[in-house]
Amino acid sequence: MAKCAFIGLGVMGYPMAGHLQKAGHDVTVYNRTSAKAEKWVSEFGGSSAPTPAEAAKGAEFVFSCVGNDDDLRSVMLGDGGMFAGMDKGSVLIDNTTASADVARELYAAAKDMGISFIDAPVSGGQAGAENGVLTVMCGGDQDAFDRAAPVIDAFAKSCKLMGESGSGQLTKMVNQICIAGLVQGLSEGVNFGVKAGLDMEKVLDVISKGAAGSWQMENRGSTMVENKFDFGFAVDWMRKDLGICLEESKRNGARLPVTALVDQFYAQVQERGGNRWDTSSLIDLLARG
Amino acid sequence: MAKCAFIGLGVMGYPMAGHLQKAGHDVTVYNRTSAKAEKWVSEFGGSSAPTPAEAAKGAEFVFSCVGNDDDLRSVMLGDGGMFAGMDKGSVLIDNTTASADVARELYAAAKDMGISFIDAPVSGGQAGAENGVLTVMCGGDQDAFDRAAPVIDAFAKSCKLMGESGSGQLTKMVNQICIAGLVQGLSEGVNFGVKAGLDMEKVLDVISKGAAGSWQMENRGSTMVENKFDFGFAVDWMRKDLGICLEESKRNGARLPVTALVDQFYAQVQERGGNRWDTSSLIDLLARG
Amino acid sequence: MAKCAFIGLGVMGYPMAGHLQKAGHDVTVYNRTSAKAEKWVSEFGGSSAPTPAEAAKGAEFVFSCVGNDDDLRSVMLGDGGMFAGMDKGSVLIDNTTASADVARELYAAAKDMGISFIDAPVSGGQAGAENGVLTVMCGGDQDAFDRAAPVIDAFAKSCKLMGESGSGQLTKMVNQICIAGLVQGLSEGVNFGVKAGLDMEKVLDVISKGAAGSWQMENRGSTMVENKFDFGFAVDWMRKDLGICLEESKRNGARLPVTALVDQFYAQVQERGGNRWDTSSLIDLLARG
Amino acid sequence: MAKCAFIGLGVMGYPMAGHLQKAGHDVTVYNRTSAKAEKWVSEFGGSSAPTPAEAAKGAEFVFSCVGNDDDLRSVMLGDGGMFAGMDKGSVLIDNTTASADVARELYAAAKDMGISFIDAPVSGGQAGAENGVLTVMCGGDQDAFDRAAPVIDAFAKSCKLMGESGSGQLTKMVNQICIAGLVQGLSEGVNFGVKAGLDMEKVLDVISKGAAGSWQMENRGSTMVENKFDFGFAVDWMRKDLGICLEESKRNGARLPVTALVDQFYAQVQERGGNRWDTSSLIDLLARG
Ligand SMILES: NC(=O)C1=CN([C@@H]2O[C@H](COP(=O)(O)OP(=O)(O)OC[C@H]3O[C@@H](n4cnc5c(N)ncnc54)[C@H](OP(=O)(O)O)[C@@H]3O)[C@@H](O)[C@H]2O)C=CC1
Ligand SMILES: NC(=O)C1=CN([C@@H]2O[C@H](COP(=O)(O)OP(=O)(O)OC[C@H]3O[C@@H](n4cnc5c(N)ncnc54)[C@H](OP(=O)(O)O)[C@@H]3O)[C@@H](O)[C@H]2O)C=CC1
Ligand SMILES: NC(=O)C1=CN([C@@H]2O[C@H](COP(=O)(O)OP(=O)(O)OC[C@H]3O[C@@H](n4cnc5c(N)ncnc54)[C@H](OP(=O)(O)O)[C@@H]3O)[C@@H](O)[C@H]2O)C=CC1
Structure with missing residues (x-):
């Protein structure tokens, strides 16, 4: 079982993070509106952190599921952003539906820091997230995918590597x-x-x-x-x-x-x-x- | 087993008529280009006739599958047309994809002559016709449909009465x-x-x-x-x-x-x-x- | 000055016929709803007739301006229709916006009877009709057009022969x-x-x-x-x-x-x-x- | 007559700048590909400068006509950019067709530096530019527009203030x-x-x-x-x-x-x-x- 972080507890992220925790992983969550993070912890256990950086600290797999390209940049980059907290060798799995451009940009930025970035948008909707049967479409490096796939499986019925960075999007x-x-x-x-x-x-x-x-x-x-x-x-x-x-x-x-x-x-x-x-x-x- | 006629041995009609004959019905076919009718008889048995009227004579169920509204009118109406040959009480099943208007027009004309007209276009394509697994969408009267449905089944995987005349189209x-x-x-x-x-x-x-x-x-x-x-x-x-x-x-x-x-x-x-x-x-x- | 008939006193036909009469032609009108014909006569002089055929009788130029293809056939053909009343050698100018097909069909039927048919739809709208400044786009034979053009000029600012029958439409x-x-x-x-x-x-x-x-x-x-x-x-x-x-x-x-x-x-x-x-x-x- | 600068001597800018010079203004041009600037000087007189900033130095009216939003930012901002060279109280007239957003952004940046920015895209095409009969649609402040309009007239047949910044675009x-x-x-x-x-x-x-x-x-x-x-x-x-x-x-x-x-x-x-x-x-x- 792995140490994970999950950033963004919306309609999709909330149950997805829940499935990770229920599968036995040790999940630390972050949500901009902290009330949702507290509710999540009281429902699933795990813990919450005050910034993406602190949530990501020490985690082997860090997930994000926010709104759009701009949201992504704002939770990833900067002082309190995920990148600031992540360890070398860890894997970032982004479940946001965003542009292939931002995926490639973040992939490159992550690589410079020794982090693997996988764009991994999902389909299956709210029901799929709640029932843990999402389809996950990944783009990135084979080795990072191979490490992440068994963890992603906690909320997926299908998880495939489609090609290089951006291919998921x-x-x-x-x-x-x-x-x-x-x-x-x-x-x-x-x-x-x-x-x-x-x-x-x-x-x-x-x-x-x-x-x-x-x-x-x-x-x-x-x-x-x-x-x-x-x-x-x-x-x-x-x-x-x-x-x-x-x-x-x-x-x-x-x-x-x-x-x-x-x-x-x-x-x-x-x-x-x-x-x-x-x-x-x-x-x-x-x-x- | 019933006496049937089939008018129009194109890509669709040829195998559909074949399934009727193979199901044990006694089928007389008509095709404008007579060579196709001869080929059909040599392949499936049954018999062929030189006009739609003669093919239809004495048949309880008469099928047609031609191109469009104009084709329909030309094989149905007039001296050598199907209507001219059909008996009172028989049922005409038209498998052509045509307008609801022409269906209602022919339904009314048929009714005046004591004939039941069912518009019965199909889906499933050439493969569906050849394998006898078409979907047949019918419009017309319940009693005529009830009589025709078991015969239509020879080439259908599903045959439903959708409503009054025109509803199939x-x-x-x-x-x-x-x-x-x-x-x-x-x-x-x-x-x-x-x-x-x-x-x-x-x-x-x-x-x-x-x-x-x-x-x-x-x-x-x-x-x-x-x-x-x-x-x-x-x-x-x-x-x-x-x-x-x-x-x-x-x-x-x-x-x-x-x-x-x-x-x-x-x-x-x-x-x-x-x-x-x-x-x-x-x-x-x-x-x- | 010529003897004319005008069939169809709608928004367009009413003022167009008026311009013909005001230009000195001798116009007999017909309108399905006869009240409009009476009103027209009381406004412009001329006379009215109870059927298209009678209006057309003896006229050198017969105009029509009705709604669509079906309307056209119904005022032209049949017992009381324009064709039934028209003289050999007269010219029929149809100002209805209709299909090129019906124009060619009526052109051929007219030709058989020794009548010249010109399809002559107009643009310029109600104001153009009222002010007599329509654009008239004609299709048909040069000689018939040459005879009709000076008469059409009563309600046109431009009147051109565009080509053979149907070209106006x-x-x-x-x-x-x-x-x-x-x-x-x-x-x-x-x-x-x-x-x-x-x-x-x-x-x-x-x-x-x-x-x-x-x-x-x-x-x-x-x-x-x-x-x-x-x-x-x-x-x-x-x-x-x-x-x-x-x-x-x-x-x-x-x-x-x-x-x-x-x-x-x-x-x-x-x-x-x-x-x-x-x-x-x-x-x-x-x-x- | 005024001291002017013109940045961007493309299909449009080249003849527009020419009309300014021919109208008696004293024009300094800049073009990324310097050969065009030299050709312009040999054709119209005036002078050229090696950077937008230097071209803009001392000018009362600075024009730009480049490709798109990104081009605009690159000739305006930064060390050698127009803003860096312009005097307080001068007016920047941008003839590029660009977004209203970039217009408002540059308007605000200019305002901070005591410069007036007018978005002033044109229509009339290459011929309009060559013949000096463009239509110029302006957005910005009334007083700056009032000062610039007589200068713009050198290449315009019509020049109007449409409203606040962005309205030209x-x-x-x-x-x-x-x-x-x-x-x-x-x-x-x-x-x-x-x-x-x-x-x-x-x-x-x-x-x-x-x-x-x-x-x-x-x-x-x-x-x-x-x-x-x-x-x-x-x-x-x-x-x-x-x-x-x-x-x-x-x-x-x-x-x-x-x-x-x-x-x-x-x-x-x-x-x-x-x-x-x-x-x-x-x-x-x-x-x-
Ligand atoms: N093909 C497909 O996958 C499907 C077709 N359909 C519909 O089924 C109908 C038939 O299609 P399909 O079999 O492919 O068509 P074909 O062109 O292969 O066959 C048309 C048949 O109608 C006959 N025909 C056409 N016009 C006349 C006429 N005026 N007088 C006498 N016979 C005439 C032809 O005779 P001749 O041999 O002498 O030319 C031929 O037997 C069409 O309405 C089509 O839209 C519906 C579902 C699928
Ligand atoms: N309105 C416009 O701006 C323009 C119209 N047109 C075209 O001109 C034509 C006439 O338009 P408009 O005058 O506006 O139409 P209106 O509806 O005002 O008038 C139609 C005329 O046609 C007569 N009519 C229609 N059907 C029949 C029929 N079956 N038998 C006998 N008479 C019939 C009507 O008689 P009744 O009074 O009894 O109903 C009426 O006189 C149309 O083809 C239209 O597209 C072209 C350019 C501009
Ligand atoms: N052409 C037309 O008919 C019309 C054009 N317009 C608009 O006017 C503008 C200019 O069009 P047009 O003159 O045809 O375009 P051209 O491509 O002919 O010229 C573009 C000009 O901008 C310069 N430029 C472009 N990018 C940069 C940059 N990043 N840094 C420095 N200089 C740059 C070019 O320099 P260089 O010479 O070095 O490439 C060139 O001088 C466009 O916004 C266009 O939409 C508006 C109405 C009509």
């Missing part, structure tokens, strides 16, 4: 791009069926096994028919992620016409107050003029 | 709409991954079980990476189907922004010579400028 | 396609400026002379800022016209990605009750979530 | 957004007309005065028909500008669906080698599959 981008167009298509299909007066439960049942089938159809089709979105993966996060994808696409030259368009549709969902709605809420733009 | 439209946006999203994701230099087999493997997963990703992801499209559901058929969806949407008021856009992208695939390519060929527009 | 399609994308771009620009807190009168004044300038910016910019749309060219007409363009594009292979998308946005304007709003109302979709 | 953004949708609509219209076999010179002549008319139609319509793009405003610049607009829209909440889509179409033009082609080259994507 790039894989997550592919994931998000696929979802944007898919959910818009699904929204148009479901809304069309509703407007056509079809019994949509029956329709979804019949078509979900075939060429139109998808995870989203099976897991969101019914709630879309009912215009229910108060759960799932928030539109605000989706827009942040699509922003990262669109930015990266300027560098690698991949065109994203429908993704760019759907990103603008998501902006309309936000305007309608849907910041925290599930990504399937695109259908709201079709259901209500 | 409307269900198929929902299916096609869902596919258009989904495949474009998938194309953008896969192409992005390729341009990012990721090992796409690994990526597809990791993400296909999660929220981005789909039948298309599992069954077309790898061939998309390799730019292979000489199989599957043809772009020409897809454009015909999306045309039907867009037309219907004017009536029911469902908006289809991305479907309309992707339909135009498919027009570009056609311009590149992709008329017979699989629908996953949308990625070609991204892979090659 | 095709030219009008080019016009409408250009407008759709332009107005959407303008909407996005104006709305952006409003959201950015700019003094939009000043902005429009500065940029309208340069590379972003357009008739729409000069004539609709200010009203768009104020969200005023109760005038101008109705969204319902625009959707009819874009439907014609999209249909024609299937034949000539011209791709219309943004036109197809904007057509769907117009469907949303309709859903918001904007059927009679000016085409510039696309901005409403951006101004209000 | 925001106005330019409105301009670029309007162009993107407009040019795509125009491309679809012109290409449709070509595919329909119309005589496009005639068509453009007829419709350019009406509701579809625009600067682009009048100035680019004919060259679009001929697929000629080796002139005008480069696609690379357009993408830079649209990137700025899309970035700003995240802050002000203005949605840009078609602008975002057209930006992706421009990426395809770049892929086809059109980096330096005029913005009207969008039609190439339609003309060639």
